[in-house]
Amino acid sequence: MNEIIQQFIENSSYKIHTVVQDYETDEVLVHIRADEVFSSASVIKVPILIAILHHLQQKGGDLQQVLTIASENVVEFSVITEQQQTSATLYELLTWMIITSDNTATNECIDFLGMDEFNRYFKEIGLSNTVVQRKMMDFERQQLGLDNETSARDMQHLFKLIYEGKLLEPKWNDIAIDILCRQRSQDSLKRYLLEPVKMAHKTGGLDTVDHDVGIVYTDGTAYFIGVFITEVTNNEKAKQEIGLISKMVYEHVVNKGGKDLNAVVNVMIANLHDKADVLSELVDEALYGMPVEVLEDVDDKWVRIRTFYRYEGFTLKENLDLNSETLTAWNADANDVVIESFADVLTAPKIQSAKIMTLTRGAFIQVVEEAGIEKGWSKVQLVSGECGYVRSDWVQNRVKVYTTTEDLFRQQVVQTALRYLGTPYRWGGKSPLGIDCSGLCSMAYMLNGAYIYRDAKIIDGFPLREITLEQMKRGDLIFFPGHVAMYIGDDHYIHSSLGGNEVNVNSLNPHEENYREDLATTITGVASLF
Incomplete structure (x- = not known):
C-alpha cells in the first residue's frame, strides 16, 4: 500500500504528506513526509475543539453558555457573519467551526481559552508540531511568519487518542465525534467513495494547501487517514488527489478485494x-x-x-x-484484466493447443508465475481453479484506481475507447461482441481505474461533474437525450450509436463529412472527471 501511494505521490505536481493507520490491526499502512511541519489551515480546528471540550470537562463548564460575538472576530467564510449573529452558544460555535469551517466561530473559540492555553494543552497531549499562532483570516500575522501549523504525525496521534477515548470522558468524546461526523465538506476524502461511509473528519484549505483528515468507520473496523497537500496551484485538482488516495486506501483496508461481493x-x-x-x-x-x-x-x-x-x-x-x-481467493488474487478484444485460454503455451474458454476485453483473470514458460505466454488461473495459457500481450495488471496525471489519464481513456472502433451496437452490451453508448464510456473509464455510472446519466455519488461545453477536453463525456459519447479532441467524439450500428467517430463541426446534426444540435450536457 505504501509503495502504491508513493508512486501516486511521485506523479503529483504537489507536495503530499500522508499517514494511514488501520485501527483493527494498529498497523501503519502509509507514512510519507509524516513529520514535516506545514500550514494547518482549518484542520487546526480539530485540536481546538478537543481542547475546549477537555476544559469544559475539567471545569464543569456548560456547552449552552451564550457568548457575545466580538466585532474584531467577525470575518469572512462564516455562517455567523452571514446571519449577522451577535451571540451564540458555545455548542453552536464549536459545531459551526467544524461542520462549515466557520471562521468567526473559530475566532471566538480561540478567545475562549487563548492561544497560550491551547498550545500548552497541545504539548501536554503529545502534539509536538501543532501550534496556533493566529486567528482565522489574520494574514498580517501570517506574513510575519506566525501561522497555525501541524504535521501528519500529529494528526495521526490526535485522532488515535480520540478514537480510543483517551482524551475525553465518553460523554464529551461522543460530542466531539458527533460534530466531526457532521462535516459538510465532502469533496476530498469522500469524493470517490461510492458507498455511504461514516467519517469523523475535518477539511482545511488555503490558496496553496488542501487537507482532509479523520477516522473512517466501517463494519467491524475503522482506520485513520490524513492527506495533506502543500505547494498547491489548483485547489480543485488537489482535492481530486486527496480523493484518489482515499479511494485507494478504502479499497485496500475495507473492501480487501470485495467486502460485500459474494x-x-x-x-x-x-x-x-x-x-x-x-x-x-x-x-x-x-x-x-x-x-x-x-x-x-x-x-x-x-x-x-x-x-x-x-x-x-x-x-x-x-x-x-x-x-x-x-471468492476469497479470487477477490484477493485476480489482479489482471484482458485487454485484447478476445483472448483464448489454452491448455498449453502454444497456438495449436486446445481451447479451455474465450474471454473478452475487460474480463478479470489471475496471472500466476511459472518458471521456464515460453516467451510471449502467461499462465493464468480461472475462477474454477483450472489453469491455462494466454498471450502475454493480451493481459495486463488491473488499474483499480487511476494514479496517473490528468493529461495521461485523458490520453489513455481515449486510446481505450478507440480500441472498440467497429464494435457492433448492442443494447446493454459492453464487450467487443457488442456494446452500447454508456457501455463504451464506462468500460473505457473502468479499464483505466475510474468508475462512472453505467447508464447515460450524471448521477450523484459518482465522480463525474458537469462542466461547460467550452471547458471540454479529451476524455470528457458529451450527453444527449438518452445517449452519451466521449470527446476525443478536434471537434470529434467516439460513441456507440444505434443509428450508426457500431462504434464510430463523428464530428461536432458542420463542415466535416462525419458531422451529425441530430446529435450536435441536441447536446444536453458535458461532464468531466476533473
Missing part, C-alpha cells in the same frame, strides 16, 4: 436483465471474473445482483460461482 461471474458474459426473465430487457453485461454482490435469491434459477461498480440487475445463477472459498 459471487463471481464464471461465464464469458453474464447478461443482466431488468426482470428475472430471459426475454426481458438486457440492461448490462457482467464480464468473466468480475465480483458481484447477490442482493436477492429470487427463485431456483435467478438472483438479483449488484456489480462492483454499483449497477443492479437480474442474472441466472448458472452464470455465477457462489463458493465462498473460491
Whole structure:
C-alpha cells in the first residue's frame, strides 16, 4: 500500500504528506513526509475543539453558555457573519467551526481559552508540531511568519487518542465525534467513495494547501487517514488527489478485494436483465471474473445482483460461482484484466493447443508465475481453479484506481475507447461482441481505474461533474437525450450509436463529412472527471 501511494505521490505536481493507520490491526499502512511541519489551515480546528471540550470537562463548564460575538472576530467564510449573529452558544460555535469551517466561530473559540492555553494543552497531549499562532483570516500575522501549523504525525496521534477515548470522558468524546461526523465538506476524502461511509473528519484549505483528515468507520473496523497537500496551484485538482488516495486506501483496508461481493461471474458474459426473465430487457453485461454482490435469491434459477461498480440487475445463477472459498481467493488474487478484444485460454503455451474458454476485453483473470514458460505466454488461473495459457500481450495488471496525471489519464481513456472502433451496437452490451453508448464510456473509464455510472446519466455519488461545453477536453463525456459519447479532441467524439450500428467517430463541426446534426444540435450536457 505504501509503495502504491508513493508512486501516486511521485506523479503529483504537489507536495503530499500522508499517514494511514488501520485501527483493527494498529498497523501503519502509509507514512510519507509524516513529520514535516506545514500550514494547518482549518484542520487546526480539530485540536481546538478537543481542547475546549477537555476544559469544559475539567471545569464543569456548560456547552449552552451564550457568548457575545466580538466585532474584531467577525470575518469572512462564516455562517455567523452571514446571519449577522451577535451571540451564540458555545455548542453552536464549536459545531459551526467544524461542520462549515466557520471562521468567526473559530475566532471566538480561540478567545475562549487563548492561544497560550491551547498550545500548552497541545504539548501536554503529545502534539509536538501543532501550534496556533493566529486567528482565522489574520494574514498580517501570517506574513510575519506566525501561522497555525501541524504535521501528519500529529494528526495521526490526535485522532488515535480520540478514537480510543483517551482524551475525553465518553460523554464529551461522543460530542466531539458527533460534530466531526457532521462535516459538510465532502469533496476530498469522500469524493470517490461510492458507498455511504461514516467519517469523523475535518477539511482545511488555503490558496496553496488542501487537507482532509479523520477516522473512517466501517463494519467491524475503522482506520485513520490524513492527506495533506502543500505547494498547491489548483485547489480543485488537489482535492481530486486527496480523493484518489482515499479511494485507494478504502479499497485496500475495507473492501480487501470485495467486502460485500459474494459471487463471481464464471461465464464469458453474464447478461443482466431488468426482470428475472430471459426475454426481458438486457440492461448490462457482467464480464468473466468480475465480483458481484447477490442482493436477492429470487427463485431456483435467478438472483438479483449488484456489480462492483454499483449497477443492479437480474442474472441466472448458472452464470455465477457462489463458493465462498473460491471468492476469497479470487477477490484477493485476480489482479489482471484482458485487454485484447478476445483472448483464448489454452491448455498449453502454444497456438495449436486446445481451447479451455474465450474471454473478452475487460474480463478479470489471475496471472500466476511459472518458471521456464515460453516467451510471449502467461499462465493464468480461472475462477474454477483450472489453469491455462494466454498471450502475454493480451493481459495486463488491473488499474483499480487511476494514479496517473490528468493529461495521461485523458490520453489513455481515449486510446481505450478507440480500441472498440467497429464494435457492433448492442443494447446493454459492453464487450467487443457488442456494446452500447454508456457501455463504451464506462468500460473505457473502468479499464483505466475510474468508475462512472453505467447508464447515460450524471448521477450523484459518482465522480463525474458537469462542466461547460467550452471547458471540454479529451476524455470528457458529451450527453444527449438518452445517449452519451466521449470527446476525443478536434471537434470529434467516439460513441456507440444505434443509428450508426457500431462504434464510430463523428464530428461536432458542420463542415466535416462525419458531422451529425441530430446529435450536435441536441447536446444536453458535458461532464468531466476533473
